[in-house]
Amino acid sequence: MIKIDKILNILLRLIDASKVTISLTIVAALLASVIAFISGILLLNRHKIIRFLVRTYVEIFRGTSLLVQLYWIYFVLPFFSVELPKFTAGVVAIALNYGAYSAEIVRAGFLSVPKEQIEAAKALNFTPSQKMRYIIFPQAIRIMLPGLGNQMIELIKGTALVSLIGLEDLTYSGVIMRTNDIADTFIIFILILVIYYAISSIFASGFKLLEKRANVGRA
Amino acid sequence: MESADLIIKTARKSKIQKKDIKPEMIVHEGTLTTFDNPLVKYINVKKNFGELQVLKGIDLEVGYGEKLTIIGSSGSGKTTLIRMLMTLEKPSSGIMEIEGESLWTMKKNGKTVPADEAHLRKMRSKVGMVFQQYNLFPHMTVLDNCTIAPIKVKGMDPEEAKEQAIQMLKRVKMSDKINYYPNQLSGGQKQRVAIARAVLMRPKILLLDEVTSALDPEMVGEVLNVLNEIAQEEKEMTMIFVTHELDFAREISDRIIFINEGYILEQGKPESILNDPKSERLQAFLSRFKENRNL
Amino acid sequence: MWSWSFTFKVLPKLLSAAKITFIATILGFLLASILGLVWTFLKRAKIHWISSSATAIVEFIRRTPLLIQLFFLYYTLPSFNIRLPALTVGIIGLGLHYSTYLSEVYRAGIEAVEKEQWEAAKSLNFTPYQTWTLVILPQAIPPIIPMMGNYLITLFKETPLLAAISVVELLQQAKIIGSEYFQYLEVFTLVGIIFFIFSYPSSLLVQYLEIKLKNPAEKRM
Ligand SMILES: Nc1ncnc2c1ncn2[C@@H]1O[C@H](COP(=O)(O)OP(=O)(O)O)[C@@H](O)[C@H]1O
Numbered sequence: 081m082i083k084i085d086k087i088l089n090i091l092l093r094l095i096d097a098s099k100v101t102i103s104l105t106i107v108a109a110l111l112a113s114v115i116a117f118i119s120g121i122l123l124l125n126r127h128k129i130i131r132f133l134v135r136t137y138v139e140i141f142r143g144t145s146l147l148v149q150l151y152w153i154y155f156v157l158p159f160f161s162v163e164l165p166k167f168t169a170g171v172v173a174i175a176l177n178y179g180a181y182s183a184e185i186v187r188a189g190f191l192s193v194p195k196e197q198i199e200a201a202k203a204l205n206f207t208p209s210q211k212m213r214y215i216i217f218p219q220a221i222r223i224m225l226p227g228l229g230n231q232m233i234e235l236i237k238g239t240a241l242v243s244l245i246g247l248e249d250l251t252y253s254g255v256i257m258r259t260n261d262i263a264d265t266f267i268i269f270i271l272i273l274v275i276y277y278a279i280s281s282i283f284a285s286g287f288k289l290l291e292k293r294a295n296v297g298r299a
Numbered sequence: 300m301e302s303a304d305l306i307i308k309t310a311r312k313s314k315i316q317k318k319d320i321k322p323e324m325i326v327h328e329g330t331l332t333t334f335d336n337p338l339v340k341y342i343n344v345k346k347n348f349g350e351l352q353v354l355k356g357i358d359l360e361v362g363y364g365e366k367l368t369i370i371g372s373s374g375s376g377k378t379t380l381i382r383m384l385m386t387l388e389k390p391s392s393g394i395m396e397i398e399g400e401s402l403w404t405m406k407k408n409g410k411t412v413p414a415d416e417a418h419l420r421k422m423r424s425k426v427g428m429v430f431q432q433y434n435l436f437p438h439m440t441v442l443d444n445c446t447i448a449p450i451k452v453k454g455m456d457p458e459e460a461k462e463q464a465i466q467m468l469k470r471v472k473m474s475d476k477i478n479y480y481p482n483q484l485s486g487g488q489k490q491r492v493a494i495a496r497a498v499l500m501r502p503k504i505l506l507l508d509e510v511t512s513a514l515d516p517e518m519v520g521e522v523l524n525v526l527n528e529i530a531q532e533e534k535e536m537t538m539i540f541v542t543h544e545l546d547f548a549r550e551i552s553d554r555i556i557f558i559n560e561g562y563i564l565e566q567g568k569p570e571s572i573l574n575d576p577k578s579e580r581l582q583a584f585l586s587r588f589k590e591n592r593n594l
Numbered sequence: 595m596w597s598w599s600f601t602f603k604v605l606p607k608l609l610s611a612a613k614i615t616f617i618a619t620i621l622g623f624l625l626a627s628i629l630g631l632v633w634t635f636l637k638r639a640k641i642h643w644i645s646s647s648a649t650a651i652v653e654f655i656r657r658t659p660l661l662i663q664l665f666f667l668y669y670t671l672p673s674f675n676i677r678l679p680a681l682t683v684g685i686i687g688l689g690l691h692y693s694t695y696l697s698e699v700y701r702a703g704i705e706a707v708e709k710e711q712w713e714a715a716k717s718l719n720f721t722p723y724q725t726w727t728l729v730i731l732p733q734a735i736p737p738i739i740p741m742m743g744n745y746l747i748t749l750f751k752e753t754p755l756l757a758a759i760s761v762v763e764l765l766q767q768a769k770i771i772g773s774e775y776f777q778y779l780e781v782f783t784l785v786g787i788i789f790f791i792f793s794y795p796s797s798l799l800v801q802y803l804e805i806k807l808k809n810p811a812e813k814r815m
């Protein structure tokens with residue numbers, strides 16, 4: 081049947097376009113994690129000024145909208161002679177936005193480690209960095225993972241917004257394909273949704289696996 | 300420390316704590332309370348939490364290999380006293396020494412300055428602690444709980460650490476559970492692992508804070524038996540127990556000290572302290588225990 | 595760089611576009627609240643294929659971008675001869691997307707109601723409808739109000755996506771003005787500020803409610 085051929089053809093072209101979406105996802109997620117961990121830890125810093133500065137960053141990026149941030153970075157920064165390519169603008173906006181949300185998760189995770197555990201590590205004379213690496217982090221990450229997994233899904237969905245500054249990701253290519261093939265609108269969008277669903281699900285199951293590993297030994 | 304001293308002074312001025320006359324310490328006959336070469340020394344150590352004065356002037360020396368038991372009613376500051384030695388709590392004033400070296404201060408360019416992390420780590424390597432709530436690491440197996448610190452902190456060869464851990468776990472009768480996680484163990488089993496973990500670090504001083512009081516009654520015995528054996532075998536290791544198990548204390552201690560209202564009120568050999576208490580406070584404390592036993 | 599005269603010139607225009615943003619937020623959230631409850635009941639249905647398809651659909655909607663869902667509704671509804679204004683499509687999209695989040699919140703709230711309450715209702719011979727409306731929901735809803743509040747704020751911040759289907763809400767208005775004068779700094783910054791002054795205090799309020807209610811539903815999650 082011609083129809084199946086056609087669907088397959090659309091699918092292949094969309095999969096090709098999802099390369100951009102996937103690389104954007106990975107780069108932005110990595111950067112967001114770095115930002116989240118640094119800010120999450122700084123939110124627990126004993127210096128009030130540092131906490132205030134990081135808190136300000138977190139609240140500004142949580143309190144305004146991702147698309148507004150993306151537009152600001154892409155359309156306003158050039159007026160300050162900071163001209164970012166579309167991909168970079170997308171990465172920066174997404175990482176700053178989800179980094180802010182995840183910082184809160186990281187902070188809560190570290191706070192959740194009982195102080196008795198830290199005392200036990202001290203009684204065994206761990207150095208501060210050993211204490212972090214062997215005792216605090218493995219217990220904190222277990223609390224963080226479900227929340228970070230949710231943020232990961234949100235981030236993947238958030239990447240679709242870069243199509244609105246013209247980056248040729250999965251969404252953008254779909255919209256362009258549709259204008260050429262109005263009759264296939266339904267199929268195209270269904271396929272785009274399915275691809276996003278597949279990408280999200282892969283990352284979601286990845287996080288489920290990590291959660292399982294972090295939960296070893298727990299009831 | 301100085302600011303904490305100030306707090307005490309202002310607290311006194313504002314008469315929050317009224318006349319604190321240091322009571323005469325009652326020392327039972329034939330008790331060694333000072334040593335030529337003490338392992339641990341507290342000199343007029345005070346500790347307050349905000350306006351609450353918990354320890355009001357502790358003078359105490361502990362000898363090498365000594366088995367010391369601290370008794371006193373709940374809230375009298377027993378935990379605080381030993382937590383300071385583990386550096387989990389900082390005294391408000393006074394001097395603490397381990398092997399003649401100040402715990403909380405150090406010499407730098409001929410001047411005495413507050414201890415830094417390196418100094419504290421050096422001092423901490425002489426001390427170990429078993430906690431009331433075990434504080435095992437929930438994400439590690441029994442074996443890993445016992446080997447992680449020897450490997451990472453003492454730089455021991457992993458095979459060697461494992462070997463020693465297995466030997467030690469045998470002694471606490473937990474060698475059949477080395478691959479279990481803490482959550483799969485009973486309270487008594489967890490506590491025995493915690494004891495093994497602490498002893499494996501070979502501290503000069505092992506602190507044990509009410510290690511059986513979180514346990515169900517039927518598990519107390521197994522832990523005390525293990526402790527008894529370790530106390531007998533580890534002649535070199537100084538052990539400081541905080542416990543309400545007076546029969547156990549009688550059996551294993553060289554000396555018992557009774558803390559009351561922030562001071563050491565009475566101390567002596569176990570028999571003498573438990574059978575012949577001098578102060579009213581200690582008499583009342585001990586008779587409460589006898590009553591409870593008879594219930 | 596920053597022009598105050600330009601700011602004051604465009605502010606009224608932006609504020610009037612903000613009206614659309616608020617309409618979309620409120621109606622979208624209303625729809626999400628109702629639809630979310632529907633999902634919750636469908637997922638609890640005794641008939642297996644109903645509950646499992648509801649679960650699958652909810653999962654699918656949650657794991658795909660709102661933006662595509664908006665495009666999908668906007669471009670395919672007409673081919674089914676459903677012609678709706680863009681704003682309406684936007685509200686449906688927002689409502690549908692966030693209904694899946696709210697159904698999770700409801701579930702948590704319902705599960706937090708002790709099972710003795712069901713037994714008590716049964717012992718009083720309530721009908722299922724009475725059990726839900728008189729016993730379960732009145733206990734399940736109050737503790738989840740802060741969580742619902744959080745999603746209201748999140749939905750509010752997602753309204754700029756409606757720009758993609760040609761709804762002239764706050765951000766789209768800003769973009770139009772910005773490109774007209776080729777002056778983006780003021781307009782986009784203003785939009786950010788407007789979003790912030792509504793969402794930040796609201797999130798503080800939600801935090802306050804959370805502490806006040808000591809949310810029993812959340813403990814279960
Ligand atoms: N971190 C702390 N902050 C405030 N008060 C404390 C703290 N730790 C202990 N206390 C108080 O100090 C007193 C002595 O406590 P503790 O040393 O635990 O007594 P014990 O072990 O003899 O029961 C108690 O009144 C307790 O409430």
Ligand SMILES: [Mg+2]
Pocket residue numbers: 377378379508509
């Ligand atoms: Mg205590």
